[in-house]
Amino acid sequence: MLATAENPVAASAGISARLLESMVRIRMVEEAIAAHYPEQQMRCPVHLSIGQEAASAGVCAALRPDDLAMSGHRSHAHYLGKGGDLPAMIAEIYGKATGCCQGRGGSMHLVDLKAGFVGAVPIVASTIPIATGLAFADRQLKRDRVTVAFLGEAATEEGVFHESVNFASLHQLPIVFVCENNLYSVYSPMSVRQPAHREVWQLAAGHGVVSHQGDGNDPLAVYALARAAAAHARSGQGPVFLELKTYRWREHCGAGFDNHIGYRTEAEYLAWRERDPIKNFERRLKASGEFDVLRHEQFKARVETEISDAFAAAQRAPFPAGASLMNHVYAAS
């Protein structure tokens, strides 16, 4: 499922260990980006997923390797969860020729077709109709693939969200809309964007789509919802919408923390840190005797090496040559 040749999250492990390892790997990658970002060598905006790892881990564990996914500006976790190539992602953030977009995209434009990650773009909600189109083509071409559209809750405010969900519902398309509701759009709270008496998941329900709300910080709960959703979509019964409640720890864009600037309280942040998806899941696994300390330490050591290798390779890699500026404006035919 999650495993690729390079990805140390082993497919053979039990689901709990896999979920934990997937989350830990995402967290370690994002922390490494945060640590290196002040060096000013990753010269593009970055939107980190720290605190929101369970959504990607749980959803991607429920997918087949040939299933598809798309995302938005905050896409590192989704790309990694789906099995996207880590060195190609880090090199892309460094603007290098070896990056997944050959340096043309940066952090906000990740792609790995081998892993079924068809693309992420930073215009809010713009990949939702495109993901719906992927599912439409799969349905037309009678493939039994499922597409996941990862989105933030602010994307549900855009018109294309509704146009896409309506179409997916109309044609019963094999797509799962995964909405990570982290309460904020940049510094704007839900209270200035959506009515308090209506939940996000109800929007999709209004379009006749099977919709659920779940704890986005509980990887097993996410996995259970996503498994059922993928099975539902794959069997031709139509789209599913999942609203996963979660919280972004760091600043909206960048590597630092921004609780001091006044749009949210330190107390709110600390309360959500208590709900750390990784720490809590680790604690649960320990309590149920499923936590293998040695295995976990070995895993973390392997990921640490994987990450430092990826950064070293990205830092060493050449920048794209200026003469290549005009490459790829049109597809070569």
Next chain:
Amino acid sequence: MKPASRELTYAAAIREGFAVALERDPRVLLMGLGVPDPKGFFGTTTDLQKQFGADRVMDMPCAENGMSGVMLGAALNGLRPVLNHQRLDFAMLSMDPICTQAAKWSYMFGGTMKMPVVFRMILGRGWGQGPQHSQCLHSWFAHIPGLKVVMPTTPHDAKGLLIAAIEDDNPVVFIEHRWLHHIKGEVPAGHYTVPIGPARLARAGSDVTIVAFSYMVLEALEAAEKLAEHGIDAEVIDVRSLRPLDQSLLLASVAKTGRLVVADTGHSTAGMAAEIIAIASESAFGSLKAAPRRVCFPECPTPTSPTLSAEFYPRAGHIVAAVRTTLQRPPHDDDLLVPAGAELDKPNPAFTGPF
């Protein structure tokens, strides 16, 4: 009595323009994602909500298309709204309300209604803004009869044109370049307007006319300094209003110099530089001593990588090289030289990311 003048940054001048407009006219309303947020829209809206209240300075849902239409209805029904976009790219979602609705409203209803709305957009550049956060599509709006389109370069014009835009009874697209926000200049206190239409003579000269748009005016002035070292006296015109477009200053200048270089922060094909050259060709053909030149973006999307974006964006040196060509002078190797240690992807020296 002439109002006192003092130095302000472009961002502070915009903020002051908003404060003046909000103060003078209770119908003025500011809307936009992040308008009241702690970062203050690059410092252009800081504390306006505190000063004027949450019902006049408002955040909104992430819904550019719908909210643009809502602003049109509000404008028809007694308000004078300004819809703010942190990037022009986000306003692309609302091309129908801006171009197909607002721009046509007065005409298609036979002048029975006014549409006093401002769409404010910021052009991104640098630090990996990339393909989707740095599009410069001002020529799209300038193409549409019924819209007015301004791109002020100086803090003085930013404030004066902003107030003029808000007081105008027509839809105005107000476009700022992110790299102008920290630029300082003399700004009169209190209320004043800069009329929408006339261009500005940024530098007088006799050998060549450089017509420039927005941030490229700064590059053109730098180019003029370099050219002066080589004994070439360049005139620089800051277009500042794309629609209506001031032909008289342009034509008078071309009649004087006989040579024309246009520097735009945008693509050349079907762009504003092409429009300027068309005007000069149609109305000053006899004065032209050499083929006009364009200094524009290459015909590819903005790349993210710093090496590619350094290659992508034209600089003062490109303008110098284009001027040499119009003067039939040989190119200089050092025109396009980048000084060692120069960071071409930062909006200002203090910038350290991330946005």
